[in-house]
Amino acid sequence: MRSTTIALVFGLAGLTAGSLLSSRAAAAAAASYGEDRAQIEDLQARYLFALDFHDPQLYASTFTPDGILDYGEGDVKGREAIIKVIGGMPNNRVTKGPNGEALRPSAGRHQITNIVIKVEGNKAVGRSSWFHVGNDNATRANTIGGFGHYEDELVKVNGQWFFTKRKIFNEGSARWQYKGDRNPAW
Secondary structure, X not given: OHHHHHHHHHHHHHHHHHHHHHHHHXXXXXXXXXXXXXXXXXXXXXXXXXXXXXXXXXXXXXXXXXXXXXXXXXXXXXXXXXXXXHHOOOOOOOOEOOOOOEOXXXXXXXXEEEXXXXXXXXXXEEXXXXXXXXXXXXXXXXXXXXXXXXXXXXXXXXXXXXXEEEEEEEOOOOOXXXXXXXXXXX
């Protein structure tokens, strides 16, 4: 009887320890996903701030050195090529009002929403919606200037996330719009 009690006590202790270790492993995995997701969302925000404040170097730094930007005009490969494309974007903003008066500078800001991310080790894929709010018009009224979604491939290098590829869909352009017939977010 005594040996049965001892075996039962050790058996229960083993089950309890195993359960605790399993719970800790699950909690660590969830924390790791949460940390990765926060870092990826931070990357997405830095990308948009760099775009909106016309900082081609910061914009390109969100990609791996051989990263690909696909914005509807074909793939742009590598940071230097990305800097050239973003740095060469025209400044064709409205500068005169309806009566020819000089206007205060216009501004535009991209917003990102509906973010879904799948992380597998040091690689991830993401999907998100975007829209642009701006006041680049003669009355400086706020308007929605465009919307679409991103399809991202990412990699974690030395603890930091980068885009290896970012494909931009813009529903305001026939060439850039999404032509699929299924939900792009799985």
